[in-house]
Amino acid sequence: MKRVALLGATGSIGRQAIEIVEAHPGLELCAAASGSTPLDGVDAPLKQVGGDLVELLERAQPDVVLNAVVGFAGIHATLWALERGVDLALANKESLVAAGELALAALERGGGRILPVDSEHSALFQCLEGREPDQVDTLVLTGSGGPFRGRSRDELADVTAEQALAHPTWRMGPKITVDSATLANKGLEVIEAHFLFGIPYERIEVAIQPTSIVHSLVRFRDGAALAHLGYPDMRVPISYALTYPERAATPLPPLDLTALTLEFEAPDPETFPMLALAREAGLRGGTAPCAFNAANEVAVAAFLEGRLPFLGIPEVVGETLAAVDGAPARDLGDLLEADREARSLAERGVAIA
Template identity: 55%
Template sequence: MRKVVIVGATGSIGRQAAEVVQASDELEAVGLVAGRSWKELLALAETLEVERIALADPGAAALAAEHFRGRVHAGSEGAIELICDAGCDVVLNAAVGAAGLTATIAALGEGIDLALANKESLVVAGELVTALAEATGARIVPVDSEHSALFQLLRGEAPGTVERLVLTASGGPFRGRSREEIAHATVEEALAHPTWRMGGKITVDSATLMNKGLEVIEAHHLFAIDYDRIEVLVHPQSIVHGLVELNDGALLAHLGLPDMRVPISYALHFPDRQDVAVPRLDLAVVGRLTFERPDTDTFPCLRLAREAGRAGGTAPCVLNAANEVAVAAFLDRRLPFGAIAAVVEGALERCEVRAVRHFDDVLAADSEARRVAEELVAGVRA
């Protein structure tokens, strides 16, 4: 029986992870972590019969403690305490944004395997995170559908045989439209993703293609491969989740209907593979699979992410922090959709790229980038 802690338990990935745990005879949830949604967390804890929960918001933790018979960890250190004390075998980190780095460090620092859905951990501190995993012997198994696909395809391939990795992108709700047409897109339009049902922030990132840019940086660190050998293709059917080109010209593909329970189950059961009750892919019904190059003129966030990744140091951290600020402002209707990329680019231009030698360097860069991004948002009329 593998004991699991779910971080970001009340979000989309967290709730689906709970479904996977509940359906498996091999998994047991021993801890749940959320930000401030205490009522939802208590309901989930009751369903999974969990005796430990953590809430980052102290007020929410206090309210939860009044209604929960088990232990409630509170505040910014709550997740760390729970991860270290729960006796778990794997932590599924589904927190949103750079805030998820704390849970990643806590799990890997304790030598606990990490099922990683929080791509920002690798974006903002990839070299430090992978070095920590190597030092403690903890395994990082990706949960993102694209990275899970590549992870599975690469198993058993000998070093030196991989020529190229291909990440697929749905293209989001604005695929095929011009930069001018989407400059003042509404929040509702941006959240109308054609394939996946996700949280607000990641859905907007999909609409700008920033999500795919972050995934390029994540793939660079996960698979130790140069940026020039990581490609993005727009694939609106979202059936092919990743491709690997080998040195003999073979192209391996991972296919499946879009359902996050599949990569979640794979990561939690790894290295085993268990049954998952999801609809099966019928290619005759799908009929056709199409691919196209991404339009980086209309969606410059993908280009900015690649540039930040190549620059290295604190640049990816600045990219991510500025994007989080810009997306939050857009969702609050304080920033036009078309200005998200401009805020990110402005922050990258104004924040000096520095070397990253310690996690404190990441925190400092994150703080500076958020301050600069807020100034840039304030200078734009929504």
Template identity: 45%
Template sequence: MKKISVLGSTGSIGTQTLDVVSKYRDHFQIEGLAAGSNVDLLIQQCKEFQPKKISVATKELAETVRPLIPESIQVFYGQEGLIEVAAGTEAEMVVTAVVGSMGLPPTLAAVEAGKTIGLANKETLVTAGHLVTASAKAKGVELIPIDSEHSAIFQCLNGERREDVDFITLTASGGSFRDLNREQLKHVTVEDALKHPNWSMGAKVTIDSATMVNKGLEVIEAHWLFDLPYEQIQVLLHPESIVHSFVQYRDSSIIAQLGNPDMRVPIQYALTYPERWPSPSTSLSLAEAAKLHFSEMDFNRFPCLRLAYDCGKMGGTAPTVFNAANEIAVSRFLRKEIPFLQIEDIIEKVLDKHDNIPEPALEAIEESDKRARELAARL
């Protein structure tokens, strides 16, 4: 019986994680759940999975939830609540599926507590990869990726020598607007942007997919997860999202991981690693797929990906600022305050005004994050 806590339990990855757990009730015990403001769904999850501790966004929401769940469940809120669910239970593994940089403090706390991390919050490594990986190494904690691309690379590297790797390639669907040119992008709407052709994701990640920020964050995450220089990390457009990513070795062999677009597969692999259990996903039929398409990445069409590479190579607080500016810009777009293309403009302007800090401590990361958000909100 593996004990698990889930941060972001009411989001896309969180609900699919619990879907996997529900199919293997004799093998998993949910110790903690952390949600934001979707208390109705959290209450249902509490009744179904009987966690020891839960957390919500605010004190008011905690007071709302308290009388509606079993008395045995402890209720927390805010960042302290996230940390309590991450590090203060008997969970052996913590699935970090919250969206954004709020995932960093609880993930660091879970690592310090010796928990295995099922990592679905890419911003954690983007904003503080040097701190998280150093802490994980010191504590002997394993970081098991859940994002489909990183799970694919993780599987393709299994049993292979890192010195034999030529390069890794992360595939990108291209998002909602992959067939539109720059001129057409001037007129797209929030509703258009949220119609991802392949994956069911939350609003923020879906917008990030359309701008290619999501792939940029994944490139930076891959750098830290697999200890590879950016020159060995490539991105390829692949609209079908069937080849989730691949590794080319120095003997010219390519090992790829394929499957239908279904996040329950990488989630389950992270939960059961190193074993593979029967999956609820539909098996891929290459005969039915018939054709797969690939094309080189156009950095002029997707400038946010270029910015991500630049920030990753620069290191320091640059990736933190890239992420923070994007989070604010996306939230403004979702509120219909700015047009779609202004997301990338805001990111670039915030980066232009940032004085990079190499090898930052956590306090410097948090300060850089705060200043970037304030500036992005004003532009």
């Protein structure tokens, strides 16, 4: 029996994870946590609403941590699992983006593994399995383009939170849905892929695939490209991460090839500057990705609360990145400080926007 600690149990990923665990006789929840929503109806021996996730994990001693918390708040749980060599099923991309080298060092010390839950990274993980790094040419992360694909910058000046939350292909929590509308999500994923797979940024591309059927692909040096296809349904990568390497059955229908459209286009860098800002932060390294993430979290929250226009999000993030030194974090204390500093700069940016 594999004992799963589910963090973020009340969210979009969390609820789908519960469905996967309940349907699989080899999985059980040993702990479940949320931020503030009650965990009524969640069947787990240890339950915690708010509070210290590390304390919960210490008590639960899980075989796998499914980190489905949203945002930097997931950092301690990610580092706890990596440091102890406990399998980390990672949906909480923000923690890997922010912690970067610190997370990789903890992974090395702990000797465990990260099983990506993000659908693109689950796809890349599967396409890369059993291949040597020198066989890989480029990673291509795909994205739907979000609800504002095809619009010009001017057309985004007055968009509302409600419009940004109407994602064309995925049903997700509000923060990642806004990130998909700005393409910050794809930016975070570029940094996440860099840390997960050790591929330099120059060899990580982004392609828009509006129907979200191709979940990502890898180009190899011999000219072959391996892609991962499937319906946009997070139960598949969640199940893969929790049952790896078993690939358990899910209730999804087989892919109907005759009903598919598989067109690709390049992202529009003028209208969606968050992608370039994320790349810039990734290339700077150190705590620049942490600052990118922190400023984005602040700006997205302000947009959702009606305190910042949509186009203010990249403005606040760009100004924050320009103001931080991005010096590497020697330890978690440094990282928390870099996160705090970027948040306070971003809050000031929101106030004057």
